[in-house]
Amino acid sequence: MIRVFLVDDHKILAQALIDFLGGQEDMKCVGIVHSGTEALEVIPKTAVDVVLMDIGLPGMDGISCCEALLKINDQLKIIGLSTHLETSIVKRLFKAGATGYVSKAADLKELPVAIRKIHEGRTYLGEIVRQNYLDDLSGQGSTIKVRQQYLPKLTRREKEVLGLIAREMTTEEIGQELFISSNTVQTHRKNLISKFGVRNSVGLVLKALELQLI
């Protein structure tokens, strides 16, 4: 069950989204606020997987809010919503750490697809891909650099182990640090290597850097 949180000042649309999400079997709306400041207050206290964030919020804008939220909890997945498609804004959005974007003009069916993809740690771009592609053709060089593009989900323990590996610690030392058997650390290491599709600890470190764990 994916826990979705909504940040949108258009209360009517917001209500519609809640209803719509309620119709999806594998997700539910666990909360809603109507401004960025409220979001910063409520979301950190709530168990949330994915945040749907209107970019065109009054007061604090969605992008700043996005940054602030990720500073508090970098595990949060954020999808930006906006009325119109503007590549410059979307670029800023991704730079702020969001991993998905859906236009309000898009078909409502897109939304659950996007939410599921983001929740799996992937990204969702929707129409932007095409737009971006066109920009590239026109020589603008405005490719969107998406954070955590193909990086799989890691568990809490895996992240801890990964962080310690990246600090040049041996399996034995990590075990002592985390108060678990070195065998267990081995397992986590193996799973990490497998999840990332890398060949050894060196590859893991490079991934840790991508994930900004170190």
Added chain:
Amino acid sequence: MIRVFLVDDHKILAQALIDFLGGQEDMKCVGIVHSGTEALEVIPKTAVDVVLMDIGLPGMDGISCCEALLKINDQLKIIGLSTHLETSIVKRLFKAGATGYVSKAADLKELPVAIRKIHEGRTYLGEIVRQNYLDDLSGQGSTIKVRQQYLPKLTRREKEVLGLIAREMTTEEIGQELFISSNTVQTHRKNLISKFGVRNSVGLVLKALELQLI
């Protein structure tokens, strides 16, 4: 457990740092003084791993203090703290023998990261990297020459091997790539580990990143 010693005249900030460090499992604050002269008196008598040193101290400034401390005990690791980022000061700081720098404006989360890195004999620059980068862009030529100073010189072959290690290749594969025996690659790897003072290939990769070899 990393033993941290604090030298800072801003008592409020100092107290905040103590509290914060107390929250870290692998480090503790073993002492604090509010001036350079006190530092020179107390630190040599105390078992300390890392010193957090405010550069803008009244009386004896942090940089002189840094030099003096290292003269007494060259095993000491020192991180400079300052309110504002001035490349000239940071340059002097590193010249005095400090191995890390953290801006007070930086996120508090940076600090434990810096402390751990320094404690492991590595260096920490934090925001300076970016600042340095910006300087480069503006063509000022005021780049900080930390790298050459604290990263040993590598031979052509060593750099090649390092680069390939950072691409997840095994010793055997590297040998094939460079048309040399794996034994030779072993030797290069060993020399690299020794030159950098790191513990394993993971450390090498981190150094390779510092050197911007990858």
Added chain:
DNA sequence: GTCAAACTCACTGAAATCAGTGAGTAACAG
């Protein structure tokens, strides 16, 4: 030509990693 540095290679032995498999427990949602 001499000297130093870099590059090359080999051997040993210990330590760590990598790969595969199996399996028990705890927490949690449906």
Added chain:
DNA sequence: CTGTTACTCACTGATTTCAGTGAGTTTGAC
């Protein structure tokens, strides 16, 4: 209650890395 996910642990065996030592060759500078 049941199924899933995360976490835990163990055992085996192969491969790789790490550490120390020694030594021959090439290259380039003085």
